[in-house]
Amino acid sequence: MDKHVKKVILSLLSIVMFLKRMLVGFFQLVAKGFSKINEKYEQTIGPTLYQWAYTLQKKLRWVSLLKTSGPLGFFGRRSVLQIVLFLMLFVIMIPQTRLYSAEKISNMPGRATLLYTLVGSGDQDFSPEDLIVEQALPPTSVADQNWRDGSISADQTASTGKIPVQPEEISSISVGGTAVTKPSILPGNQLPVQIDTNKTQTTGRKDIIEYTVDSGDTIGAIAEAFHINVETILWANNLTARSYIRPGDTLKIMPINGLVHTVSRGDTVSSLANTYDTEASEIIAFNDLKKDGSDIIIGETLIIPNGTKPAPKSTYTVPESRPYTPLTNVAAPPPSVAAPAGSGYLWPLGAHIITQYYGLQHTGIDISGGGVGTPIYAAKGGTVKVSQCGYNGGYGCYIILDHGDGVNTLYGHASKLYVSAGETVTQGQTIATMGSTGRSTGPHLHFEVRINGVRSNPLKYIRY
Structure with missing residues (x-):
């Protein structure tokens, strides 16, 4: 080969090697630059951007869920159903807010009649929109008349052949453009039936009398008529707060608040006063006893005025301990x-x-x-x-x-x-x-x- 040709080829190879070294050096410089930028990125905004991306991916997980599980699986999730139900309720509730607007009230029945046009709304000092019509329905059944008289009442449903007395109606009153409506008396809270005062015989009485229960009587009304408390009637007739009385029943009526005691062996006026929480002088005076009350006899019935029945006492016997024996x-x-x-x-x-x-x-x-x-x-x-x-x-x-x-x-x-x-x-x-x-x-x-x-x-x- 010619000597000159070899020199040309060597020169070209030298140029190619030089360009290669230049490119390698350039890429090394670029790589170092990117490395420094990456370090700065990891030390500054890199973690924050990664966290944002992870949160966004987590929030948009329903998109991938919709793709993988389909519409049925997506809308079957509890959170999606809650959102759909809330939107449905919101859409339903918005139109209902106009139901009671002034525009609807103006279209009330009767406003478009000829009579309303001729007469008008009258001279009342309130607008027609303020008018509220209330209808008081009569009671369909009569319950026990135990208004303020306790839960013990006479049975009015007994087969006596009489129609039970209905409570009196309380009429509505209209005064000065305002309406006072009839108060609602719930079943079981009706006005009590008045008891014949001729049957009470309360003046100066010291003996126990008998009273026959009439239809509609209650323990509270009977006690009030005889000027004694409810407990006195309960104690005298061995009744409790849950007992019932019925028409025809006979009740013992005490002449005064208190109870009856039959004298037994060992009783004294003082012991009776301590037992029933009253004064011995009241027992002596009401029963016309001697000053010291020594003339009471076994089997005699005494009236304990203003006495209260003692609560039953629970007794407990402490068991004897057994000491250890050899x-x-x-x-x-x-x-x-x-x-x-x-x-x-x-x-x-x-x-x-x-x-x-x-x-x-x-x-x-x-x-x-x-x-x-x-x-x-x-x-x-x-x-x-x-x-x-x-x-x-x-x-x-x-x-x-x-x-x-x-x-x-x-x-x-x-x-x-x-x-x-x-x-x-x-x-x-x-x-x-x-x-x-x-x-x-x-x-x-x-x-x-x-x-x-x-x-x-x-x-x-x-x-x-």
């Missing part, structure tokens, strides 16, 4: 104290501290107190079904008594056993002593009651 002198607990009335079971231990009750995770009750050696009693007489020591599923040394009729009692964690399987024991007999055998964290008695193999709450059968 094994050399063991005695059965008293049945009347240890067992609930009618159960026939005794408290099974000479201690009474319940450390764990019957529940879902516990099949009986745990009783402790007194320490190891405290006597364990047979809650009821029966036959020893099981009496053995060992772990026994956590019961340790335990005894099962069969009381018949499918009833068994179990006594667990004992330290010593005094009876063997097959023996017959009596109620209250000492059958073991308390211990901490088996799965136990301290001395106690685990007591169970089983009815036909099903564990029941022992506190339904025993009480300390």
